[in-house]
Amino acid sequence: MLSKKMLSILATTVLSVGFVAGCGSNSTSGEDKGSNVIKIATQSPLSGGSATLGEAIKLGAQLALDEEKDTFEKLGYKLQLVPYDDQGDPKKGVANAQLIGSDKAVYGVIGHLNSGVTIPSSETYEKYSIPMISPASTATDVTDRKLKTVNRIVARDDFQGPAGAEYAVKELKAKNIFVIQDKTAYGQGLADAFKTAAEKEGAKIVGFEGITVGEKDFNGVLNQVSKEKPDLVYFGGLYAEGGLLIKQARDKGITAKFMGGDGLDSSTLVDIAGDAVKDTYLTSVAGDASKTQFAKDYEKKFNKKVESYSVYGYDSMKVMLQGIQKAIEDNDKKLPSHEAVRDAVRGIKEYKGELTQVGFDEKGDNKYAKIFIYKFDAPSYPAKLEGEISQ
Amino acid sequence: MFAHIIQTLPQVLIDGLTLGAVYAIIALGYTMVYGILELINFAHGEIFMSGAFIGTAILIGLTGVGWIAAFPAVVTLILVLLITSVATGLLGMGIERVAYRPLRKSSKLITLITAIGMSFLLQDFVRFITELKNGNYIVNTPALFSGKVSVSASSLSSSFDDATFKVTFIVVLIVALCLMIGLEIFVNRTKWGMAMRAVAQDPDTASLMSINVNKVISLTFFIGSALGGATGVLFALHYGTIDPYIGFILGLKAFTAAVLGGIGNIRGAMFGGLMLGILEMFAAANLSTITGNVLGAEYKDVFAFAILILVLIFKPEGLFGKAVTEKV
Numbered sequence: 001m002l003s004k005k006m007l008s009i010l011a012t013t014v015l016s017v018g019f020v021a022g023c024g025s026n027s028t029s030g031e032d033k034g035s036n037v038i039k040i041a042t043q044s045p046l047s048g049g050s051a052t053l054g055e056a057i058k059l060g061a062q063l064a065l066d067e068e069k070d071t072f073e074k075l076g077y078k079l080q081l082v083p084y085d086d087q088g089d090p091k092k093g094v095a096n097a098q099l100i101g102s103d104k105a106v107y108g109v110i111g112h113l114n115s116g117v118t119i120p121s122s123e124t125y126e127k128y129s130i131p132m133i134s135p136a137s138t139a140t141d142v143t144d145r146k147l148k149t150v151n152r153i154v155a156r157d158d159f160q161g162p163a164g165a166e167y168a169v170k171e172l173k174a175k176n177i178f179v180i181q182d183k184t185a186y187g188q189g190l191a192d193a194f195k196t197a198a199e200k201e202g203a204k205i206v207g208f209e210g211i212t213v214g215e216k217d218f219n220g221v222l223n224q225v226s227k228e229k230p231d232l233v234y235f236g237g238l239y240a241e242g243g244l245l246i247k248q249a250r251d252k253g254i255t256a257k258f259m260g261g262d263g264l265d266s267s268t269l270v271d272i273a274g275d276a277v278k279d280t281y282l283t284s285v286a287g288d289a290s291k292t293q294f295a296k297d298y299e300k301k302f303n304k305k306v307e308s309y310s311v312y313g314y315d316s317m318k319v320m321l322q323g324i325q326k327a328i329e330d331n332d333k334k335l336p337s338h339e340a341v342r343d344a345v346r347g348i349k350e351y352k353g354e355l356t357q358v359g360f361d362e363k364g365d366n367k368y369a370k371i372f373i374y375k376f377d378a379p380s381y382p383a384k385l386e387g388e389i390s391q
Numbered sequence: 392m393f394a395h396i397i398q399t400l401p402q403v404l405i406d407g408l409t410l411g412a413v414y415a416i417i418a419l420g421y422t423m424v425y426g427i428l429e430l431i432n433f434a435h436g437e438i439f440m441s442g443a444f445i446g447t448a449i450l451i452g453l454t455g456v457g458w459i460a461a462f463p464a465v466v467t468l469i470l471v472l473l474i475t476s477v478a479t480g481l482l483g484m485g486i487e488r489v490a491y492r493p494l495r496k497s498s499k500l501i502t503l504i505t506a507i508g509m510s511f512l513l514q515d516f517v518r519f520i521t522e523l524k525n526g527n528y529i530v531n532t533p534a535l536f537s538g539k540v541s542v543s544a545s546s547l548s549s550s551f552d553d554a555t556f557k558v559t560f561i562v563v564l565i566v567a568l569c570l571m572i573g574l575e576i577f578v579n580r581t582k583w584g585m586a587m588r589a590v591a592q593d594p595d596t597a598s599l600m601s602i603n604v605n606k607v608i609s610l611t612f613f614i615g616s617a618l619g620g621a622t623g624v625l626f627a628l629h630y631g632t633i634d635p636y637i638g639f640i641l642g643l644k645a646f647t648a649a650v651l652g653g654i655g656n657i658r659g660a661m662f663g664g665l666m667l668g669i670l671e672m673f674a675a676a677n678l679s680t681i682t683g684n685v686l687g688a689e690y691k692d693v694f695a696f697a698i699l700i701l702v703l704i705f706k707p708e709g710l711f712g713k714a715v716t717e718k719v
Contacts, residue, residue, distance in 0.1 A: 210689030216630045219406035220675020221688045272632050
């Protein structure tokens, strides 16, 4: 009996020692080979409810990386994209960030989509001095923590909400406004900013209610809306709930205009809401890229239509690569330290991107970010550009 | 404040009944399985979701071949309901055979965990299949019935506001009623129903009376899952948008409804479902008025579950449940 036990312990020990040894040799051989490989990671939701937007960011970044491959080849470096799926989940985002941090060859991160994921994950990037450029995160806290690694090329929420409110009150002449939010960091922050600004502009907020992400029946809240008869309903949240909310509101005979933030900016919104999407306005930090050369290349390469954030994924990657290139050149074409790359990326002051001009301020916000106002006249995506508001 | 609540009552009742009917039929599935096996089949919410997807797939297929235009909508509805319920019924039977039967003699907790495992499996399986087509798992169901009906409740009494509902509301309600009445008759009036009740009371004795217990359990899963699948079709038709995760929250609430009505009791499940749906809708529409804007519509679930806790404190066996002595 005893000998059997001993045997099994021995077997387990041998097995685990072999396993650990195997792992060790693998990682060393990987590093030897990859000394002149520069990896850029993307982190965006590739599965889950916002997969449409997350995929767009990844593909945009990939296109930019492929275009710059030759430039880096001449410098003696090989570029490589490593896409991660953060599932729109902060826990998953941080876990991925740990993996990214442990890989010394990763010099930059493009991501995330959701502010709620960007904020905790960037703490990890800061620890490893890996610069991050977010193509989409709008929450104020993303850059207000003044981390050295965190940059973004889109506008902030405390600018998007007020811009929407200004347009709603001045251009759409809305007097009674009903605000609905989805209780997430993004939705609530946006709705709060909108509410404060709209009240300042002189509109009356007739209701401020919340819904639950993942539910499909919003008739309860909509009953309140139909009772209050507002001119405009503002929704702070994402397209999956927004589409249903608009559809169910129109089914109830609510004729008020709808308005929302960049979370509604997706072709899936139109798929869900169908005809009901007419008379919906949205403020977006993303401009219309459908007519640029980028859109043609993108469609040719991936056989997919550009989404709102495709071009921002592309521009973020270009800015990131420019920072890395500068750091390499400053270091006599030798591989620079992570800190040098971080400072070079933050140091970019004037970059003319495909759609947006990029210049980071001391916090990492883009000085040239704009807010765009769109309107759906017909159930087709993208919506019609109505105007743009600069900072 | 009171006048205000009364005003919106017709609309709240209509919306609450729709949601409640959906809860009620799903709750039947939980309650039947629990009644017989004392197993909480957490995969039932996912069977409901699979039903919604199968129904939608059939509808999309039929639209493609031009069937929808050629035949009346009611015929299509019955056809889709039949195919879907048979498919999900077989799915439910299969799950029982693979995941629950081998573990029937082990502790109840183990089957509970396999049930949760099955539910994750189904979610991601459906997501995988759906994403194959266009990389997006939110699916829109083609509309089979369109149109809106207004109820001029204000002509009944001036304190009411007018209400509107979609035609699918009637469809959901009628089909739900038919399913529930059909199940009542089946369980109480047929030989198989009697066998089911016998197994629920005492499986060992029932097997001595020449009842094939395994067959009865399979049948229970078939019926419960068929009902769940049919509800999925109704849900997809009414709300028009489905995703692989709809089963989770709905299943949880339907389970709650079953507990509220007294788990193991069929009428209790129906009543509990309707009550939960109406309570939830009432809370969403009126909470901020009642509490003077302190609590908003987002606390509707808190309100509904607070009522559940109250009921269970005073009547732990549920509203319709009988207090039975523990089986030895």
